[in-house]
Amino acid sequence: MSKCILMVIVISLFSGCKITPFSAQPQTFASYYLWIKSLSTEALKAELSIINQQTENSAFTDTKRVKLALLFALPRMPQHNPYTAKTHLNQIDKSYFSADDLAFVELLSEQLNQQIIALNRNVLTNQKLERITDKNVQINEQVKKLTTQINQLKSIERDIQPQELNQ
Structure with a gap:
């Protein structure tokens, strides 16, 4: 874990970006989305790395899956992938979420469904x-x-016509 934190600090120092500490991160999925939306590309990569590192050290939680889904659903994310985002959302147990978080996750799920349908239509077209x-x-x-x-x-017809006239 300390290697991960050191890596994030080094990346932020070299890239010149400011990364909000984990404890200062918002608590709802909607506010988390607004927070990651404000991050630079390098900070988004670092956030993905942090979550992946956390999941390597422990099991996937539904909260981590939603955060990963939000990261993969973000269009300017270098690893943008609506299929991966939808896969993460399909694997969560929504029964423990607050009404606001549940509404946000359902909205995200519907948006990803529409995006996937559009991508599939594009492929077929x-x-x-x-x-x-x-x-x-x-x-x-x-x-x-x-x-x-x-x-x-x-x-051939032009060649034959003069011969017919001569006969």
Whole structure:
């Protein structure tokens, strides 16, 4: 644990960022979200590292899972991943949360669901676009072949017509 704290201090000194001490962190998930939203990218990485270090030393708690979900759901987080965030949320027992925290977690869960649906639609749309592009390439190749054949037939027809006139 002391190595982790030393690492965070060294990172903050070299990066010039200010990291709020753990004891000064907010107590509700909504205030935690507002707090991490105000952090720099380096501080976000450090916060993720701290939580990961804590989970290596002890079991995952529902609070840690929600914090991880919030970190992974944050768009400017370098490790932004709505799938990972949703996985963490799916593994928590919400029965112990306050009404405010439960509402916040449910809202986050619904937002992640919508984001995942949009990402999946985007993937499907890109796949359809690829198939259409491939089909278009095939059709263009067929058009070129047919154009070449038509030109060859026209050439043959021009060669045959003068011979017919001479007979």
